[in-house]
Amino acid sequence: MIHVQNYINGTFRNSINNNCINNLNPATGDLIATIPKSDLNDIDLAVNAAKKAFPLWSNLTINERANWLKKIANELEKRFDEVAKLESKDTGKPITLAKNVDATRSVSNFRFFANLIEELENPEFGMDDAMNTIIRKPAGIAGLITPWNLPLYLLSWKVAPALVMGNCVIAKPSELTPLTANLLAEVISDIGLPKGVFNIIHGYGNECGQSLVEHPDINLISFTGGTQTGKIVAKTAAPMFKKLSLELGGKNATIILEDADFISNIDKIARSAFLNQGQVCLCGSRILVHESIYTPFMENFVKHVSSMRIGDPLDENTALGSLISLEHREKVESYIELAIEEGGKILLGGKRPELGEKFSRGAFLEPTIIEGLKFNSRTSTEEIFGPVVTIHRFKQVEDAIKIANCTKYGLAASIWTKDTELGESIAKRLDTGMVWINCWLHRDLRVPFGGVKSSGVGREGGFYSLEFFTELQNICTFYDL
Ligand code: TXE
Numbered sequence: 001m002i003h004v005q006n007y008i009n010g011t012f013r014n015s016i017n018n019n020c021i022n023n024l025n026p027a028t029g030d031l032i033a034t035i036p037k038s039d040l041n042d043i044d045l046a047v048n049a050a051k052k053a054f055p056l057w058s059n060l061t062i063n064e065r066a067n068w069l070k071k072i073a074n075e076l077e078k079r080f081d082e083v084a085k086l087e088s089k090d091t092g093k094p095i096t097l098a099k100n101v102d103a104t105r106s107v108s109n110f111r112f113f114a115n116l117i118e119e120l121e122n123p124e125f126g127m128d129d130a131m132n133t134i135i136r137k138p139a140g141i142a143g144l145i146t147p148w149n150l151p152l153y154l155l156s157w158k159v160a161p162a163l164v165m166g167n168c169v170i171a172k173p174s175e176l177t178p179l180t181a182n183l184l185a186e187v188i189s190d191i192g193l194p195k196g197v198f199n200i201i202h203g204y205g206n207e208c209g210q211s212l213v214e215h216p217d218i219n220l221i222s223f224t225g226g227t228q229t230g231k232i233v234a235k236t237a238a239p240m241f242k243k244l245s246l247e248l249g250g251k252n253a254t255i256i257l258e259d260a261d262f263i264s265n266i267d268k269i270a271r272s273a274f275l276n277q278g279q280v281c282l283c284g285s286r287i288l289v290h291e292s293i294y295t296p297f298m299e300n301f302v303k304h305v306s307s308m309r310i311g312d313p314l315d316e317n318t319a320l321g322s323l324i325s326l327e328h329r330e331k332v333e334s335y336i337e338l339a340i341e342e343g344g345k346i347l348l349g350g351k352r353p354e355l356g357e358k359f360s361r362g363a364f365l366e367p368t369i370i371e372g373l374k375f376n377s378r379t380s381t382e383e384i385f386g387p388v389v390t391i392h393r394f395k396q397v398e399d400a401i402k403i404a405n406c407t408k409y410g411l412a413a414s415i416w417t418k419d420t421e422l423g424e425s426i427a428k429r430l431d432t433g434m435v436w437i438n439c440w441l442h443r444d445l446r447v448p449f450g451g452v453k454s455s456g457v458g459r460e461g462g463f464y465s466l467e468f469f470t471e472l473q474n475i476c477t478f479y480d481l
Contacts, residue, residue, distance in 0.1 A: 001031065001032065001033065001034075002032065002033040002034075002179065002182070003033070003034055004023070004033050004034065004035040004036070004178050004179070004182045004202060005036060005182075006036050006038060006042055006046070006199075006200060006201050006202055007182075007185035007188075007189070007198070007199055007200040008042070008045050008046045008049055008199045008200075008201070009045070009046075009049035009052075009053075009195045009196045009199070010049075010189065010193075010194075010195025010196065011195075012185070012189070014036055015036035015037055015038040015039070015041075015042050015202075015203070016038075016039075016041045016042055016045070017037065017038075017039065017041070019036070019037035020034040020035065020036060020037055021034065021035050021036075021037045021175055021202075021203070021204065022034055023035055023090070023175075023176070023178060023179070024325075025089050025090070025092070026091070026092040026176075026322045026323065026324055026325050026326075026362060026363045027089075027092040027312070027313050027321060027322035027359055027362040027363070027364070028358060028359060028361060028362055029326075029361030029362060032089055032090070032179075033178065033179060035175065035178045035202040035203070036201075036202045036203060037202075037203050037204065037207070037208075038201045038202055038203035038207075038208045039203065039207050039208060039211060040211040040215075042201050042203070042208070043170070043201055043208065043211045043212050043215055044215075046170045046199040046201055047141060047170065047215055047217045047218065049195065049196035049199055050141045050168035050169070050170060050196055050197070050199060051141065051168075051196075051217060052196050053168050053194055053195065053196030053197045054138075054140065054141065054167075054168045054196075056194060057163075057166060057168055057194060057197045058137075058138045058166035058167075060166070062117050062120070062164065062165075062166070063117070065163060065164050065165075065166065066113075066114040066115075066117050066164055067114070068163065068191075068193055069110045069111070069113060069114035069160055069163060069164055070110070070111065070114045071191045072110045072160075072184075072187055072188060072191060072193075073107050073108075073110035073111045073114065075187045075190060075191050076106060076107050076110065076184070076187050077107045079183060079187065080099070080103045080104075080107070081099075081103075082183065083098075083102065083103040083106060083152060083180055083183060084098040084099040084102065084103040085098070085314070086179040086180050086183060087102045087103065087151060087152060087177075087179070087180050088313045088314055088321070089179070089313075089314075090151065090176075090177045090178070090179045090180070091148060091149070091151065091176075091177055091276075091321075091324060092277075092313050092321045092322030092323065092324065092362065092363065093276050093277070093313060093321045094313050094315075094318045094319060094320065094321045095313060095314050095315070095316060095318070096316055096318070097275070097276060097321075101150070101153065102150060102151070102152055102153045102180075103152075105153045105156070105157075106152040106153055106155075106156040106180070106184075108445070109153070109156040109157050109160050109445070110156060110159075110160045112160070112445045113160035113161045113164050113465070113466075114160070114164065116446070116462065116463070116466065117164055117466070119463075120136075120463075120466065122134060122135065122136075129478060129479055129480040130476055130477055130478045130479060130480075131476070131477050131479070132474050132475070132476045133474070133475045133477070134472055134473070134474050134475075135472070135473050135475065136165065136466075136467075136470040136471070136472060136473075137166075137470060137471045137472075137473055138165050138166030138167040138469065138470060138471075139165075139167055139219045139220040139243055139469055139470060139471055140167060140168075140217075140218075140219035140220065141167065141168050141169075141170065141217055141218050141219055141220075142158075142162040142167040142168070142169050142170070142218070142219070142220045142221075142222065142469060143170050143172070143212045143213060143215070143218040143220065143221045143222070144158040144159060144162065144169060144170070144171045144172070144221075144222050145171075145172045145205075145209050145212065145213075145221065145222070145223045145224070145225065145233070146158065146171070146172070146173050146174060146181075146224055146225075147174050147224050147225040147226075148174035148176040148177040148324050149276060149279045149280060149281070149324070149385075150276070150280070151173060151174065151177040151179075151180050151181060152180035152181065152183075152184060154224050155171060155173060155180075155181055155184065156184070157460065157465075158171075158222045158224075158460070158465075159171065159184070159198065161460075161465035161466055161468070161469050162222070162469045163197065163198065164466070165466055165469040165470045166470075167220070167469055168196060168197050168198070168199075169197070169198050169199065170199045170200075170201060170212060170218065171198070171199070171200045171201070172200075172201055172202075172203070172205075172208055172209050172212050173200065173202065174205075174225075175202065175203060175204050175205065176324055176325060177324075178202050181200055181202075182200070184200075185198070185200050205225075205229060209233075210232075210236065213233050213236045213237055213242075214236055214240075216240065218242065219242060219243065220242055220243040220244070220468075220469065221233060221237050221242050221243070221244050221245070222244075222245045222460070222468070222469075223244070223245065223246050223247070224247040224248075224281075225247075225248070226248065226249055227248040227249045227383070227409075227454045227455070230246045230248040230456065233246065234246060234457070243468065243471075244457065244458070245450075245456075245457065245458040245459075245460055245468055246456040246457045246458065247281070247449070247450055247451070247455075247456045247460065248281070248409075248411075248451065248454060248455050248456040249281055249383040249385070249409055249411070249454070249455060250281045250282060250283070250285075250383065250409050250410075250411030250412060250451060250455050251285060251286060251381060251382065251383050251407045251408075251409040251411075252282060252283060252284050252285060252286070252409075252411055252412045252413055252414070252432070253284065253286045253287075253288055253400075253403065253404035253413045253414075253430075254269060254272055254273070254284030254286065254287045254288065254413070254414050254416070254440075255288045255400050255404060255413065255414070255415045255416065255426065256269070256287065256288065256289045256290060256293065256297060256416045257290055257397070257400075257415065257416060257417035257419070257422070257423070258290040258292050258293060258417075259417055259418045259419060260290075260293070260416035260417050260418070261416075261418060262293065262296075262297050262300065262301075262416060263296075263300060265416060265438070266300045266301060266304045267304065268439065268440060269284070269287070269301065269416065269440075270301065270304050270305050270308065271440065271441075272284040272414055272440035272441065273285065273287065273305075273367075273387075273389045274305065274308065274319075274320060274367050274387050274389075275441070277320055277321060277322070277323050277365070277367075277386060277387045278367075278384070278385065278386045278387040278388060278389075279323065279324060279385055279386065280441075281385075281411055281455075282411065282412045282434075282440075282441055284389070284413075284414055284440065285383075285384060285388065285389050285390070286375075286380060286389065286390050286391075286392060286403070286404075286407075287301075287389055287390070287391045287392070288392050288393075288394050288400050288403050288404065289391060289392070289393055289394070290393075290394060290395075290400075291393045291394065291395050294393050298347070298371070298391065301369070301391075302347055302348050302369060305348060305349075305367050305369060306348055308320055308367060310353050310355070310364060310366065310367070311353075311355055311359070311364075312355075312358075312359070320367060320387065321364075322359070322362045322363045322364050323363040323364070323365055323386060323387075324363065325363055326361075326363050328363065328385075328386070329352075329363040329364075329365055329386070331384075331385075331386075332365060332384055332385070332386030332387070332388060333365070335379055335382070335384045335386070335388060336350050336368060336370075336388060338378060338379050339370045339373060339377075339379040339388075339390070342373055342374070342377045342378065342379055343372060343373060343374070343377075344370040344371065344372050344373040344377075344379060344390070345370065345371055345372040346368065346369070346370055347369045347370065347371055347391075348366070348367065348368060348369040349365070349366035349367045349368035349369065349387070349388075350366065350368045350370075351365075351366050352364060352365060352366070353365075353366050365386060365387055366387070367387040368387055368388045368389070369389055369391065370388065370389070370390045370391065371390070371391040371392075373390050373392070375392045375403040375406055376406050380392065380407075381406060381407040381408070382407075383409060397422075397426060400426070401426060401429050401430065404430055404432075405429075405430060405431045408453055408454040409451065409453060409454050409455045410431045410432045410433065410451050410452035410453035410454070410455045411432055411433060411434065411450075411451035411455035411456070412432050412433065412434040412435065412436070412451070413427070413430050413432050413434075413435045413436070414435070414436040414437070414439070414440045415427060415435065415436070415437050415438075416437075416438055417437070417438070420437055420438070423437040423438070424437065431452055431453060432451060432452065432455075433448070433449070433450045433451040433452055433455065433456075433459070434449065434450075434451075445461060445462060446461065446462035446463070447461055447462060448460075448461050448462070448464045449461040449464075
């Protein structure tokens, strides 16, 4: 049992009110930690610490700050196994996923941004009689709010560029998954990062998170989470003119064209639907299949998904673990019921698996494949964020594009075809921020990440992150006196 504390001004401490929130392992229902139930008073403390630290931190050279990031990466790497284990216990995700994705990426995020600054250029625009020099200033105190599906992966994705550009940080991890954020605070404490530069406040979103967004001295908010919460964050931050980045939900289409090599890619297509039990904003939760290959595709797909092993998240052979909570499972199950009401047919799954006494209180759900739904039904267009995919037939490419765009979300899509030229021309007509062709979640950290419509505002990744975490200032010097 871990007693997690806030990390403020280089010190671990309880919330001022001393209240706590229980943190459960969603696979077993066991109590694994308590976290502070922080409020505005704790945010105030952290803001004051960050404000004090800001002059010193922002005045370091960018290389000096990059060296701090490298130290964080090295120290995190030493605790790789611990990160993976904590992440698996806290989220219910399979340990192999926690190792290959969460623990690996958290380290590489810090290294990537530390190295990227080598390529930063300071643009200058000369005029006949003057020179414009553009400089990058840190935005100030950055509020970073992160969700439960990829806890340290997404936190490090924000912390690294924020710090390297000279901001001080107040992070608010999801109350459901606090453990690896706490480990990051330990790492940062161990390497002796100047106090106040990095702070973590734990607590509920509507109390602690809301106070962070509302705080007048927080200059920038980077938020990843649900679209509904994103609306509240935007409503609060916009009138205060805070810099804002919102990475929200998705209802991504996987488009299988007539000529797709779906047999050799079936594992990748299944992975795109069910990675992390479908709890990744990029998951392809609607599969659009050309009618000429519908039957063989479905035979292969159903066979492959039914062979995915569901069970103990800490077992290396497990492909699917538990959902994040019993409440979230109920939400996902309500969509399965809705699908039946809407005329859908459950081809696979839809039930809670029998996994024995140890996991009887866990939030497990079988991977679920549904066909026969209208492409514009609620089940087919709303974000479920669980191990549920809907399958839709199409005849013409035009129909596939129409179905893919028929949702309020616009995050990502994947297209599977041997004709990559056709794939690219379809990609350009999809209303999404990202499209993968013959792959999925193939990430180059330099490229812009983010969505359109209700999937968010702004882009992070590579230089786009560095830009987001800075204010550009143009200095125009007139020569001709
Ligand atoms: O997210 P929330 P939840 C989607 C998915 C899921 C739904 C809800 O559909 O079912 O969102 O998940 C903090 N001011 N995604 O409830 O509530 C909160 O404490 C400031 C997609 O976990 O949006 C947490 O730290 N902060 C997503 C963070 O916001 C607030 C991944 C996200 O929580 C707040 C996760 C407030 N008023 C869920 N209220 C993705 N895009 O990857 C809450 N928070």
